[in-house]
Amino acid sequence: MTQPPEQPPSGGYGAPPNQPPQPPSGGFGAPVPPTPGYGYPQQQQPGPYGSGPYGHPQQPGPYGQPQQPGPYGQQPQQPGPYGGHGYPPPPPPQFAPPQPPSGRGPFKGRPALLIAAAVAGLLVVGGTVWAVTGGGDDKKPVAEKSGSPTATGTSGADDPANPGDGSGDGGKDPENLNEGRKSGEAKVLWYKEAPDAPGSGADAPGMWITGRTAVKAAYKEVVAYNVGDGNPTWPTITFPQKICAVTPEKSADGKIVVAYMSGVSDSAKCNHLQQLDLNTGAKGWTATVADGDLFDSALSIGLTVTGKTLMVGRSQSGVAYDLATGKQLYEKKKYGAACFPSAFAGGSKLLVVSSCGAGSATEHDEVQELDPATGRTKWTKAIPKGWTVSHVYSVDPVVLYMTDSDDKHWNISTLKSDGSVRSQVDSKASFAPGCGTFDDDLQGCADVAVDANTLYLPTAATTGPNQIVAIDLATGKEKWRVKSPADESMLPVRAEGGKLIAYVEAAYDAGGQVVSVPTTGSSHTTTKLLQMPAGTARIESSFFSRDVDYVDGRFYISSTRLNGNDDTKEKLMLAYGK
Secondary structure, eight states: OOOOOOOOOTTSSSOOTTSOOOOOOSTTOSOOOSSSOSSEEOOOOSSSSOOOOOSOTTSBOGGGOBOOOOSSSSOOOOOOTTOTTOOOOOOOGGGOOOOOSSOBOTTTTOHHHHHHHHHHTEEEETTEEEEOOSOOOOOOOEEEOTTSSOOEEEOGGGOTTOOSSSOSSSTTOTTOTTTTOOTTOOEEEEEEEOOOOOTTOEEOOOEEEOSSEEEEEETTEEEEEETTTOOBSSOEEEOSSOEEEEOSSOOTTSEEEEEEOSOSSTTOOSOEEEEEETTTOOEEEEEEOOOOSTTOOOSSOEEEEETTEEEEEOSSOEEEEETTTOOEEEEEOOBTTTEEEEEEEOBSSEEEEEEESTTSTTOEEEEEEEOTTTOOEEEEEEOOTTEEEEEEEEETTEEEEEEETTSOEEEEEEEOTTSOEEEEOOOSOOBOOOOOSSSOOTTOOOSOEEOSSEEEEEBOOSSSOOEEEEEETTTSOEEEEEEOSSSSOEEEEEEETTEEEEEEOOBTTBOOEEEEEESSSSOOOOEEEEEOOGGGHHHHTTOOSEEEEEETTEEEEEESEEOOOSSSOOEEEEEEEO
């Protein structure tokens, strides 16, 4: 049975002005009027994130605390025609926007429109009128033999860009990027250029680092380079169509799954799966993901790995596979009173976000933790009506970022192991968690780090250095702040071993830095681990859509989007070390 949605405290997280606050009553709090919810009001600000104090400091905040500015400090990006959670159906290729690497269903965020159309008997999707019929057969994804569809490989010797002897673009520094390197600066280990992409651009999702190999997806290829010298470690794998989704994380034994399109037409789907071994480049099992019930599409999908399970998210359901064999394990489908799974978050735990009761008085989101092996529900958390789970900052502990229906308020909540509320963030900072241009990737916030007890978020820079704020997950209060050691922004990478690893961005004439910050004790000053050279600052600073990582003393930065410009060679990946 679907749990009734909990409501936030009336006086907290955005109660209407001039209305006296009411005392909270456990959980997310007592019921509130249908006007602004329990989030922080956000202001429209200049620039991509903006800054500035909230204009009504005396408005009550969470649980009676003063109201604070939102994490972005500006009006959030407005949802598109399919809402904040969803992918729109792919437009014609020449106008195709970049697709996020992890899927939220195309109908997520506008379920009321979907239900209303179903009641009327017709639905318009992508300019096509669909007749609404009842039920429909349950179509199962079919696990196929390895090699169908075929992913072709080319040896390094056959690849002119990477001949395998270090003389191509990258290995042995053919561009003399280390010329003029100063004492104390890191050296460029290798540099790689991107494959040709169409004029409309192409995605380059994912970056996976093992002890020996750095692996990168770009357009129709997956390439692998030796972490030390950049020489190919296994042949380039070329797919027949463009890559449309990847598993952001690798499994414990170095496996990933790549999805690619079924064709190039407007109706092509992101439904072909290929398992890969990062250590050897071996192609494992393949599968084709079928559509589910009516309106449950595989036009775009999201991929997550939790333990030995691959979860493939369609628009209104999820299909779980054994990551090692490709065997289908179970489906997570509609449950309760019209709850449709719309997005999944993986890692050390498996979460699902569902839309429930669309178009009804009880319309709300729900978050569940699933047993990745069986699909059994461990707990269910009903989100107050009018609020959308936009991002998952962490799955363990569970940290959710939510916005209200008007995108004017926000809430960051940490849940306990049983799904109940542990804390809600109360901070004066304006945060910039790097969630990308498209607000529909559940785990797409790159500049966030979380450990067992602390959330680390960067502030939005206005003039001069920004800060990283450490927030106590037990209370939602700030613990400490640390200022960037340079004029450029400092961004969290990960928290591990009692230290926060952070990347200080490059300037046009100054290389970036990798620094560490002690997370315990009374001192939280930065220690420089790697100083990137000034000689490559122009290249480093021009990775606008990027992924970064710091592993075994090496720093990697790669493009996540190719613009398809034929006039110049595009950069793909750059690696630094001592």
